Amino acid sequence: MQAIINGLAILRRAIVELGPYLMLELLLPGGTIIAxxxxxxxxxxxxxxxxxxxxxxxxxxxxxxxxx
Numbered sequence: 602m603q604a605i606i607n608g609l610a611i612l613r614r615a616i617v618e619l620g621p622y623l624m625l626e627l628l629l630p631g632g633t634i635i636a637x638x639x640x641x642x643x644x645x646x647x648x649x650x651x652x653x654x655x656x657x658x659x660x661x662x663x664x665x666x667x668x669x
Contacts, residue, residue, distance in 0.1 A: 634665060 622640050626632040638661035642654060 634662060
């Protein structure tokens with residue numbers, strides 16, 4: 602029984618943490634790219650010295666466009 606409760610707790614934390622990104626992805630055109638850029642920005646994985654969301658999004662989109 603405790604294993605089920607622990608599993609549900611883990612699932613709940615994942616939904617709470619990833620829910621806003623999932624909503625962006627589903628509701629906005631190009632939402633996958635925007636959600637990914639926001640996810641990386643909020644976790645500091647973009648390697649930006651300053652915290653400027655507009656610049657982070659622009660740099661993310663430019664990096665993705667270069668890879669295609």
